[in-house]
Amino acid sequence: MKVTFAAPSAFTTVGLPEQQRVELWESHNANALIGLRCRSLTSSVLEATEINLQLDRLHLARVRGTSHVVERDQSMIRSRPTDAVALFFSLAGEAFFYHDDGVRTVQPGQLLVCDADRPFMRGFSQGLEELVLKIPREVFAEATGVQQVTRPLVVRFADGANAMAHALAAQVGAAARTEDPRPADEPALLNLVAGLMGNDSAEPSGVHRKAAKAYIDRHFRDPRLSAGQVCAAIGISGRHLSRIFAEAGTSLPKYVLDCRLEAAHALLQRPEAAAMKIATIALECGFTSTTYFSNAFTARYGERATDVRRRAVVARSVRRD
Numbered sequence: 001m002k003v004t005f006a007a008p009s010a011f012t013t014v015g016l017p018e019q020q021r022v023e024l025w026e027s028h029n030a031n032a033l034i035g036l037r038c039r040s041l042t043s044s045v046l047e048a049t050e051i052n053l054q055l056d057r058l059h060l061a062r063v064r065g066t067s068h069v070v071e072r073d074q075s076m077i078r079s080r081p082t083d084a085v086a087l088f089f090s091l092a093g094e095a096f097f098y099h100d101d102g103v104r105t106v107q108p109g110q111l112l113v114c115d116a117d118r119p120f121m122r123g124f125s126q127g128l129e130e131l132v133l134k135i136p137r138e139v140f141a142e143a144t145g146v147q148q149v150t151r152p153l154v155v156r157f158a159d160g161a162n163a164m165a166h167a168l169a170a171q172v173g174a175a176a177r178t179e180d181p182r183p184a185d186e187p188a189l190l191n192l193v194a195g196l197m198g199n200d201s202a203e204p205s206g207v208h209r210k211a212a213k214a215y216i217d218r219h220f221r222d223p224r225l226s227a228g229q230v231c232a233a234i235g236i237s238g239r240h241l242s243r244i245f246a247e248a249g250t251s252l253p254k255y256v257l258d259c260r261l262e263a264a265h266a267l268l269q270r271p272e273a274a275a276m277k278i279a280t281i282a283l284e285c286g287f288t289s290t291t292y293f294s295n296a297f298t299a300r301y302g303e304r305a306t307d308v309r310r311r312a313v314v315a316r317s318v319r320r321d
Helices: 018-032 074-079 137-144 163-175 186-196 204-219 227-234 238-247 252-268 271-275 278-284 290-301 305-320
Strands: 009-012 037-040 048-054 059-065 068-072 084-092 095-099 102-106 110-115 120-124 128-136 153-156
Touching: 018 037, 018 048, 059 163, 068 074, 084 137, 084 163, 095 110, 102 110, 110 163, 128 137, 128 163, 128 186, 137 186, 163 186, 163 204, 186 204, 204 227, 204 238, 204 252, 227 238, 238 252, 252 278, 252 290, 252 305, 271 305, 278 290, 278 305, 290 305
Parallel strands: none
Antiparallel strands: 009 048, 037 068, 048 059, 059 128, 068 120, 084 110, 084 128, 095 102, 095 120, 110 153
């Protein structure tokens, strides 16, 4: 399975000349994501930030902004076609979506799926924070079997209401950020999209496994994380959860342990780790026993945690010199 790990890029209107912010925001979106016309709802200037991550075929983004309206009409579509399906995951701020199929209100915790080349208008009276997944129409059709998204679809993803949507939001959110972004697994994302759209050809165990891993990736630092929590989040039984990990040649406890060890290994190489106790590092990565952490770390990496930290300190010192 191919994993793409590109560095996200960020753009913000904050600090730009006030009279040019809308124009520059429109220009950025047209080049980086989806071409839109934008206008503010109040007399206050637009403050908006966008984090973009381009994979081989998919595009991920995180958008924050003050109150405004965006419109994508026929002339914009002709001049800036995307030939893509867009998935908007609302994190904060109620929004309206006006489409030739009618008007929908999208609440935080809901996902909107639409064809980005059909005219629409979106309004954010309270501002917004959302995640975006843009999928080329051909790729979307190949993964889901859905040739056209003729009507917008609204799905709740918060609190595990829909396992596939919840897992998608978790993976997009973890990758589309500037601080400690996680690698984006493009095949896994498409597998989850297929499950979300009800593609019968999507292998159910694989979809559930990706959903489980996405949940664990978000919560492995919690020492109270349990199989029961994972089951509740993605809507499957404990027996099925064990089976889908076994089919991949592993187990849920091993996957959780691997996540925690990888996080600890990365933390040990950061400058702030030099002043941290090993027990503190273990706790921050989800371990409740320092002895267990030390033994598991040595078994996994063939050296002690203190050795990794010491080597990182020496390497930084050499670079400074």
